Amino acid sequence: MCGICGWIEWDGRADEGPVRRMAQCLAHRGPDGEGLWRDPTGTVVLGHRRLAVLDLSARADQPMVEPSGTALVYNGEVFGYRELRTLLESEGRHCRSSGDTEVVLQALALWGPDALERLDGQFALAFWDPGRRRLLLARDRLGIKPVFWAQVDRGVVFASELPALLEHPHVRRDLEMEALPSWLQLGYGAGEQTLVRGVRRLPPGHMLIVDETGVRLSRWYDPLDALEKRDDGPSDRNEAVDQLGVLLRDSVRRRLVSDVPLGCFLSGGVDSGAVVGAAAAEGARPETLTVRFLGGEDESDSASGVARALGLDHRIADCVPSDLTGALDGWGRATGDPLADPSFLPTSLVASEARRRWTVALSGDGGDEMLSGYPRLRAMPRLERLQAVPRTLRRIPGVVLPKRRWASKLRAALAAPGPWFAYQSLQGVWPAAEAARLLGRNNVDLPWDESLLGRLEGLDPWTRWRALDLLTFLPERMLAKVDRASMKHGLEARVPLLDHRIVEFLFSVNPRWTRDKGLLRDVATGLGVPPSTRRKIGFEVPLASWLRGPLRESVHGLLTGGTASDLGLRSGVLDRHWQAHQAGAADHGERLLAVAVLVRWVEDVLG
Numbered sequence: 001m002c003g004i005c006g007w008i009e010w011d012g013r014a015d016e017g018p019v020r021r022m023a024q025c026l027a028h029r030g031p032d033g034e035g036l037w038r039d040p041t042g043t044v045v046l047g048h049r050r051l052a053v054l055d056l057s058a059r060a061d062q063p064m065v066e067p068s069g070t071a072l073v074y075n076g077e078v079f080g081y082r083e084l085r086t087l088l089e090s091e092g093r094h095c096r097s098s099g100d101t102e103v104v105l106q107a108l109a110l111w112g113p114d115a116l117e118r119l120d121g122q123f124a125l126a127f128w129d130p131g132r133r134r135l136l137l138a139r140d141r142l143g144i145k146p147v148f149w150a151q152v153d154r155g156v157v158f159a160s161e162l163p164a165l166l167e168h169p170h171v172r173r174d175l176e177m178e179a180l181p182s183w184l185q186l187g188y189g190a191g192e193q194t195l196v197r198g199v200r201r202l203p204p205g206h207m208l209i210v211d212e213t214g215v216r217l218s219r220w221y222d223p224l225d226a227l228e229k230r231d232d233g234p235s236d237r238n239e240a241v242d243q244l245g246v247l248l249r250d251s252v253r254r255r256l257v258s259d260v261p262l263g264c265f266l267s268g269g270v271d272s273g274a275v276v277g278a279a280a281a282e283g284a285r286p287e288t289l290t291v292r293f294l295g296g297e298d299e300s301d302s303a304s305g306v307a308r309a310l311g312l313d314h315r316i317a318d319c320v321p322s323d324l325t326g327a328l329d330g331w332g333r334a335t336g337d338p339l340a341d342p343s344f345l346p347t348s349l350v351a352s353e354a355r356r357r358w359t360v361a362l363s364g365d366g367g368d369e370m371l372s373g374y375p376r377l378r379a380m381p382r383l384e385r386l387q388a389v390p391r392t393l394r395r396i397p398g399v400v401l402p403k404r405r406w407a408s409k410l411r412a413a414l415a416a417p418g419p420w421f422a423y424q425s426l427q428g429v430w431p432a433a434e435a436a437r438l439l440g441r442n443n444v445d446l447p448w449d450e451s452l453l454g455r456l457e458g459l460d461p462w463t464r465w466r467a468l469d470l471l472t473f474l475p476e477r478m479l480a481k482v483d484r485a486s487m488k489h490g491l492e493a494r495v496p497l498l499d500h501r502i503v504e505f506l507f508s509v510n511p512r513w514t515r516d517k518g519l520l521r522d523v524a525t526g527l528g529v530p531p532s533t534r535r536k537i538g539f540e541v542p543l544a545s546w547l548r549g550p551l552r553e554s555v556h557g558l559l560t561g562g563t564a565s566d567l568g569l570r571s572g573v574l575d576r577h578w579q580a581h582q583a584g585a586a587d588h589g590e591r592l593l594a595v596a597v598l599v600r601w602v603e604d605v606l607g
Helices: 016-027 079-091 101-118 177-186 223-232 238-254 271-279 300-311 321-325 327-335 344-355 377-384 403-414 419-427 432-439 451-455 461-487 500-508 517-526 544-546 552-560 561-564 573-580 589-606
Strands: 002-009 033-038 044-052 070-077 121-129 134-139 148-152 155-159 199-201 206-211 214-219 262-264 287-293 314-319 360-362 492-494
Touching: 002 070, 002 121, 016 033, 016 155, 016 344, 033 238, 044 070, 044 121, 070 101, 079 101, 079 377, 101 206, 134 155, 134 199, 134 377, 177 287, 177 321, 177 419, 177 432, 199 262, 206 451, 214 377, 223 461, 223 500, 238 271, 238 500, 238 517, 238 552, 262 271, 287 300, 287 344, 300 314, 314 492, 327 344, 344 461, 377 403, 377 419, 377 561, 403 419, 403 517, 419 432, 419 561, 432 573, 451 573, 461 492, 544 589, 552 561, 552 573, 552 589, 561 573, 561 589, 573 589
Parallel strands: 262 287, 262 360, 287 314, 360 492
Antiparallel strands: 002 044, 002 155, 033 044, 070 121, 121 134, 134 206, 148 155, 148 199, 206 214
């Protein structure tokens, strides 16, 4: 993994200075080296910060440039690159380096944008083709790696993180006020729009072609295409378990390739357990690591039991309130594109601990979205049926939402005017009605594009909400959190469960088999992972109590300061939430933290 940035200016005035500053802002993503290249015509400058994982020699440094002038900056990994190299050699293309970067460069030089379909991995890349005077900016299928861009004068600038983009003098630090309602509802940026005017987020599975005629955005991969293959999927559940097991082992095997130390994150859940079990079945003996919270729920015993059963060395990192007390000071800049996920702290903590001994980590992210692991994904199909019932009579039988915060979310969902708003209440931070009050408005629009919701409208309920999670929540919150928290410490995180073949397979099987994690649990059992008797806990800090204790002063100061008022946030709404939380009458920790993160981000990044 690395950090990429660049500037294309059609008047031939692209300068190294701004790109160098952008690259320096990405130093944490690539602590092993910096590279800069300027096209002889002055049209393009590419910058790169390197985290050396494959081929540690200078032959794999970036920007990587061919004698013809084609050039690449690339953040990520392509798995199965050795097989792709063999194919390129059969086409007369030869690589001097032993890693994946030159394979990607040669593939793009040979096949152009069509090469993206041959890349099995997680990546964001920029490829300059001087013959066509064209820049290709592309992001991987599911949005594991990020890239942001903006049009400036007669050109475009791009970077792996938003703060790096703001180092360019032609990108103004203007807040996009129209993006606030969406951000407050979700606690993260949705779709292409960011909180900075003119800065866009390249969506997953999309590419941007930049030439002298302008910019053209297009989708090169759509995971929902797999829904058309359901008639070809396995008809027997046992067959589905077997096929999923084969796909998982192959995905993990590909992701075990590394020229630097590699380990695995391990919680007490089935997702990370299945990944670790597959690694052991492939002959690897990675060290495992988990985090436990002082004052919170603890999965470390369950994780330790999995490691013992597989014969793996295991470490535990402790998270205490003092770790979070100072976290707000750097939260906004660390997340870049502001992200109010409370689990950013423990994810960053475990990444920091892992980096002491590893450079690469395998994680279990993705299972919840694909196999209805979140309570909301199990609640929504039932809640949809309640829309015709008077709101005062709405109840969801058989759904257990154990945390008090979830009870508040469920009440908001039951009162919502329709299924989309109900889902927003369960998945989001500020329910739409409360977000409107916070902004002093009568109402706010849903945070998702209508065209996206239209594509999902005709799907069965058990597929619809998983698909919405996969296309929005997963890349924009979960994977963004993992990317920022890991790359903050120069750690590469790989996500085997999000191999596109696994995603496509789980969309192709009978939807009844994806209503819980039974398929993956059976796979894990077959890999020697002991079954867990604990309910799902999640990677969460005890935020509610910490906001009444060690975080009380710092958060309250941000809520009552001038920046919150400048953002148009109603002090009465914030004070009502604060008082109810402090009195223990409600758990508004997630909402209050989101506003604090937003305020700190505006002050630190835009200020």
